[in-house]
Amino acid sequence: MRNTFSDTIVAPATNIAKQAICIIRISGEHAFKIVNQSLAKKIEAQPQTVLRNFFDGDVLLDQVLLLTFVAPNSFTGEDVIEINCHGGVLVAKKIMETIIRNGARIAERGEFSKRAFLNQKISLIQAQGINDLIEAKNDLALRISAKNMAGKTNAIVNILKNNVMDIISQVQTAIDYPEYEETENITPIEIGQQIKELNVKLLKALEISKRASVANNGLKTVIFGKPNVGKSSLLNALLNEDKAIVSDEMGTTRDIVEGEITLENFTLHLLDTAGIRKTENKLEQAGIDRSLSHSQSADLILYIIDHDEKYEDLIDVDKDKTIFIFNKLDLLSPDEVKQLQKTFQALRPIFISTVNNEIEDLVKAIETKFNMNKISQSDDLILTNVNEISKLEMAATKVAIAHENITAGFSIDLINVDLREAMDIFNDLLGLADINEEIIDNIFKKYCLGK
Template sequence: MNNINQTIVAPTTNISTQAISLIRISGDDSFNIINKLLNLKITETKNVWVRKLFDKNELVDEVVLTSFVAPASFTGENVVEIACHGGILNTQRIINLIIKNGARMANKGEFSQRAFLNNKIDLIQAEGINDLIFAKNELALKIGVNNMSGTHNQSIINLKANLLDIISRIQVSIDYPDYEDVEGNSIPELTSALSDINVEVNKLLKRSKMAIKNTNGIKTAIVGKTNVGKSSLLNALLNEDKAIVTDIHGTTRDIVTGEINLEHISLNLIDTAGIRNTSDVVESLGIEKSFKMIEEAELVLFVVNNESIEDNENKNIFNKLTDKKFILVVNKSELLSDDEKQQLLNQFNNVVFTSAINQDINALINKIEKIHISEELTKNDSLILINIEQISFVEQVKERLERSLNAIIAGMPIDIVNVDLHEAWNYLNELIGEQYDEEIIDNIFKKYCLGK
């Protein structure tokens, strides 16, 4: 683990040509180091100061200093933040002066890591900071803000308290077997209490698994015959000319990818080669990839033209989609009458009409959001986790709880049940960081950006 006794420094904004850059110093020696660069010293108090920075007798910049005194700071240490004039050379020069006078460069995520180690935030809040910074849509942003602030973290504390109560009851039964009539210690009562906890854990897991797909990006394949407008649809969704569009059949011979971030969902789009019977070797390989993408995709946008919707090639694609989540996208809707549209709506499920050439794709976007967005995510005020490691901890908790429930129902010795409950308790502690391995904590914070 990094030496937390050292004073560290890093830019908390990008080093670039801009009006203002922000530099943070954190550690016991923060005030001493900054005062070495000032003719007019600052005192070790919480305050805002306007000062001139000097390199010996040479003026470097006029800055605004914001100072915080431990433990009342983000990191729990003495902190001085410097708002200097932006610019690559100026910002780097000030950082180099601070390092020259006793600080070292912070590692990625080290400020947040110190905040965690100094009990200013728990691990869910720390991960929430990272989720907030890298949010790709409004749902991820909302979850990041809530987790960073600790708004819903009480639910984990409540789970821990309820689980500890059950562990204690069972321990009493083990230590004092003659007191069988202790309230709450009967098998039906323990089973009921454990079932209640398990329900809450399952709800958390369900919400989190739904949310992580929406925030990380749903793998979405655009498939269909040649020349139905798949590449035009990709370009319309991305609002850029990423895929080549021509009237020539078989133009797209390999997959083309892109990402779109809607309000509450992100899509990892894959435009595939048009599916048709062909003797062209290269095109055939692309078509094989198209069928493979159908198998791997979490959502398929099946693009068709009305005049050929039920021909053999499209029937073959329909057969591949039997167990897949898909939307039937009838493109070139500008050529369809209202009666033709209604007939298609009566005949097929999940139909939307688009005109990619006219950028008319709102119906498709609305359908995608309707399929994947639930009020359980957008309007729920309960804890949601969107980090793979955190979700894995919850899965371990669920597994131990279910093993304990099955053991109790099967009439196994109560001390065996308590082994699994203790493990579930430990996983909850690891989830919020009350128990941790130093190497794991180092790795968690290494994925953060510099200056945070």
Template sequence: MYDTIAAISSGNINQAISIIRVSGPEAFDIVSKIFTGKVGKDKTLTFGNIMDQEQMVDEVLVAWFVGPNTFVGEDTVEINAHGGVVNTNKILELILANGARMAENGEFSRRSFMNGKMDLVKAEAINDLIHAKSESQTQLSVKKFDGKTSKLIDELKNKLLNIIATCEVNIDYPEYDDVEQLTTENLLPALMKIENEIKEIVRVSTSSRVIYEGVSVAIVGKPNAGKSSLLNALLQEEKAIVTDTPGTTRDIVEGSLQVGQVLLKIKDTAGIHKTEDKIEKIGIEKSISEISKSDLVIHLIDSKEGQTKEDEEIELAAKGKPYLKVWNKNDLVQQKGISISAKENELKELYEAIEEEFKNIDLNDERIVYNTRQLSLIKASLISIQDAISGLNMQLGPDTIIIDIQKAWDDLANILGKADQEDLLDSMFKNFCLGK
């Protein structure tokens, strides 16, 4: 049996309405000690005053929820107060003084998980939604609420569980004639089918993670191609210094913006060219390094000067990367291809090219697993299954390969939180907001 916890779940700031959440076996009794209105029935609102002995603290609406049919899975009360910081904290103080304990970060969600109201996939999705910084992050987080990803993982677990059970029977009761005899011929296809399913999850998830995390974009080019002007135009602020002097940018300047469904993390780099200046050389080395680390390279070329040998070297350095060749200063000279004017803020063709680059990523694919912890466990389960397949090809018996299959099952179970790992749960929920 849990104790009763409380916290401000709407954020401790001045706002129109604040919400104080109380959850646990004594939630109704504790609130009724300081509330003048009626104790409501399940899923009802009642109006009244919060009192500190004879002194009124606030007029409030109180929502009553009877467990276990609540988010947390236990009796829960939510006090909707006027959103001042002082009165909201006073109400919380009264609740704590009457027997509740201050909730830890994520404790309401943790209880919800422990009470079987949601698995870790949904719990992490809630936290991801709270911290989302782009439309694509929001969309991917909300998609996890429908349980389809959890169902997909559950189905894979069940397939492995059936194989594990059959292996165990073959090991423990080899003399039983009515038990399916496992051989390489019937076990290998089953494992290879699961391997292919997990490979597909890894494939679509890896390609989609760049959308969730943000696309790292390196703006590269020769000095005075207009890289800093482009960064400023994209961000709509004077982030980088713009002068007519070549080589002004010697360090990485960066910022973020949303283009379509993509969050761009843009970096303006030092102009790449031959130089004897030691400081400038360091900047150029950083620029080349950014090309290798980026998800997308925007190669900016001066339309008036045209493509030079140094531009050809930049293009070669970006080989194998998503790459956009962009002609700048189209207000002076027009070139074929993606043509812009950073100075005049004419960027339409660049925006369209960026959206085109990532248009084939389907954020509605239920196989997408963007969460780092979940994806690493899926990859680990894939390795274990591949180890089991290798063992079968080496003519190893069920008693040997079952270890790898069990490991794969454990990894998938940990995605949903179905394995008993207290340390994992502590690490997970401590990153949640207070009152969640």
């Protein structure tokens, strides 16, 4: 079913700035009527690409290229006209003003996408995909959002939904025709098995989604270690700029210095922290406390070990999320390197020298640790939006409860309640559930004007 909106809306689809061309987009029932008011040679309501002179009354404003789309075959599902005009600020503004005077109203934030959604041209996952695509900071984010936008993710969610639906149908048959239970119907054990398989799939999707989401949004990366080991130097080397102050005085960095770098598949949000040591200085101690607390919430810790540090004196950090590093490789003899490698074998330390800008091994180690390449190319479900991930989590929980209950021998109709809730969540993700207007507005508000 197609929704009709009484207003025809207009917005620049590109920035209004001095540039080669500017695209102004109009969508709604009266799109053709409104544009024709400014054309001497009228256009028909049919798909076409034509060149026309565009007038404000008798005044010629510009020669424009018109791309027209007829409902329901357009992005919004309505009649849509794209005006490609010359990109002077004044020209584009005048054309906008004329179209508004002709009867269109300026679009609200995200209104084009909202209409596309309400006309079932795109799902929420696709809408989110469009936004993520525009905001993508790295290759991984770009690939995932393109997949979401193109509807591939929808297809995977659909399969999961059908999966639940199948199980529900089987349970329902067992409830409605209990006399067949042992013969034609599958047994609770078999149903339990199917639910378990579904749960495994959901948990995997959840795990990948969470990892991808972290990689997309930037891994919180804390550079950690004793004073003077070269933490600020590493920050500068990774950023390729002199952002943090470097000196041979211990305790140089007291406040957190931040920076962001984008590697091929993910973004690192770097924090250079105060060196960890015993100190009487209150200000320095405050910095040290901060370093410790940041390292606890970090996704990745780059722990630089001092050459003289003893293995047993290292601060206890979560080893799974830590890469151990020896800096100042240029000051170490090959024998010393061997000795350190042996002593710290369990931590598999990486050797770098920031003065010589030898940090490639570290960059490689980070990329390997968070290798998302395979993941993004697989057919697994990857959601990166927090909202969607929390829905997926809810669905997984419902399915897990259903599995627990059937294993514990609870009545089969009880299981259906949880499975149905899981199915509702999938419908919600697909944009098939009734979502209230307020929520929809809220979702599309974050879009830029006209998108």
